[in-house]
Amino acid sequence: xxxxxxxxxxxxxxxxxxxATIGPGFVLLVGAGGDDDEGTVQRLADKIIDLRxxxxxxxxxxxxxxxxxxxxxxxxxxxxxADMSKGRRPSLLKAGDPGRAEQLYELFVKRFRExxxxxxxxxxxAVMRVSIExxxxxxxxxxxxxxxxxx
Numbered sequence: 001x002x003x004x005x006x007x008x009x010x011x012x013x014x015x016x017x018x019x020a021t022i023g024p025g026f027v028l029l030v031g032a033g034g035d036d037d038e039g040t041v042q043r044l045a046d047k048i049i050d051l052r053x054x055x056x057x058x059x060x061x062x063x064x065x066x067x068x069x070x071x072x073x074x075x076x077x078x079x080x081x082a083d084m085s086k087g088r089r090p091s092l093l094k095a096g097d098p099g100r101a102e103q104l105y106e107l108f109v110k111r112f113r114e115x116x117x118x119x120x121x122x123x124x125x126a127v128m129r130v131s132i133e134x135x136x137x138x139x140x141x142x143x144x145x146x147x148x149x150x151x
Contacts, residue, residue, distance in 0.1 A: 001036045001044050001104070002080040002145070004029040007053055007138035011073045012131045013122040020120035025070030027132050030108055031080030032101040033094055033145060040144045041104050045111035053138050061138075071118040075130055076105050098125065 011027035013020050028048065032041075049065050056062040065072065078101065082090035095101065102124045112119040122128045 001033060001040050001108075002031045002141070002143045003044060003048065004077070004080065005048055005051070005140045005142060006132055007135045008073075009133045009135045011133065013073060013075050013120075013128050015123050015126040015128040018123070020073060020122065022071035022073045022118070022120050024068065024135065025065060025072055025118075027073045027075065027130070029075050029077035029080065029130075030105060031077045032096040032104040033081050034096050035145060036096060036104055038104075038107060041107045042111055044142060044144055045108050046115075048142065049112065049115050049117060051140070053140070065117060066115070069118075071120065072112050073120050073122075074105075074109050074112065075122040075128060076101075076124045 006027045007025075008022070008027050009024055011022050011025075026048065052064050053061045054063040054065070054068045054070065078092065078095040078098075079090065081095040082092055083094055084090050096104065105124055109119060109121055122130070
């Protein structure tokens with residue numbers, strides 16, 4: 001599983017006449033790969049929820065999402081598994097099976113809600129427009145697989 005986590009002042013996603021918006025928190029672009037399972041999903045969700053990347057009173061990155069009562073906007077992003085090592089068009093063969101990937105995505109979202117995080121989502125598999133007002137910026141790339149980004 002791969003996630004691009006961006007600390008934001010606000011974020012929104014829109015698709016097919018629908019929209020979701022959050023205030024301060026994380027916008028998470030999430031992709032599931034063929035080797036991912038339920039344990040991987042839960043471990044990564046918990047890791048992100050507990051990341052201490054929000055400022056404390058001294059301005060140091062020392063607080064987690066629950067500490068600041070932040071929200072999460074979770075958007076599916078299968079292109080995180082694009083392989084660009086050959087040619088000029090990304091190969092998406094390493095992305096998970098769409099049906100299984102959707103199950104894992106929903107499990108990821110569920111874990112945030114179980115942990116009491118205000119959670120909004122896009123629509124899995126839809127063409128969406130994402131707006132992000134970065135805070136910092138703080139952008140983290142997390143991966144549960146060995147990720148070689150050679151080009």
